[in-house]
Amino acid sequence: MIQSLILGIGLLFGGVALADPQVTPTAEEADSLFQAESWAAAAAAYQALITANPRDGSAWFRLGYARYKQRDVQDAAKAWQQALDLHYYPTVSAYNIAAAKALQGDSEGAFTLLDKAIHLGFAEPEVLRTDPDFTSLRSDPRFARRIEQAEHNARPCMYDTRFRAFDFWVGDWVVRDAQGQKVGSDRVKQAENGCAITAQWTDHFGRTGTSLTWFDPRRGHWEQTRVGAAGTFVRAEGDLDDKGRMVLEGDLVVTKGDAHKVRTTWTPRSDGTLSMKVQRSDDGGRTWLTTFQGFYERRDLYGGE
DSSP states (O other): OOOHHHHTOOOOOOOOOOSOTTSOOOHHHHHHHHHTTOHHHHHHHHHHHHHHOTTOHHHHHHHHHHHHHTTOHHHHHHHHHHHHHTTSSHHHHHHHHHHHHHHTTOHHHHHHHHHHHHHTTOOOHHHHHHOGGGGGGTTSHHHHHHHHHHHHHHSGGGGOGGGGTTGGGOEEEEEEETTSOEEEEEEEEEETTTTEEEEEEEETTSOEEEEEEEEETTTTEEEEEEEETTTEEEEEEEEEOTTSOEEEEEEEEETTSOEEEEEEEEEEOTTSOEEEEEEEESSTTSSOEEEEEEEEEEHHHHTOO
């Protein structure tokens, strides 16, 4: 059962006893009883609110939890179903119904509601993995698959091949020029659960640069922003070409405002190294001059200094 979204509601009221059972309580009074964990009184208060307004999704949702805490699992599931029908916390409502069904021994119903929760975006694999309400399902191979699906929801970029296309750049690299001389190092990491790539560049003079690279799913290509401590700024975009090379092209601007076109090409090689080529254009991209040609060597594999 998911509790964090329920018990984490910020309430400012202490326990309140309802003076007249024939008077509909306010939502604040019901929530105060809920926060005080006066489950029977809270259930009665939410039931009164629902009688006055059957479309109160919040009251149905909390009524379900109050009933659950009184071990009335069947009625808890009914209340959460009403909340789900009213689209109130649909992911959590569906998940909680699944938990209630698992507690009642209805494994098929539990899987059906888990599927619904996952389809709606349930993204808490660790909650699902440890929730004692699902103990009866853990030996079923289908349960492990639901955990995996929740993991995919939690970290969608990690499981989407579009976001993995530039993973060959990730690593701790020594960078050398075409003559084999070290010209810098580049520490390239996955960020935000694989939704982006960050790089920290340091050249052999100690000058640094930082970049953020990501795949834009709406535009369907890669984008990169680079900022150098020497006052250089690059915005580039591109994609893999038909040879598996990542080619990003854009504008390099310096602090004075001068700008020119720049194109960077990273090519993975069979020995685990990368080749890198930087080109410049001063005529809007009609002609290109190669300004750097070098290689990336993994520090751990090649013992790079």
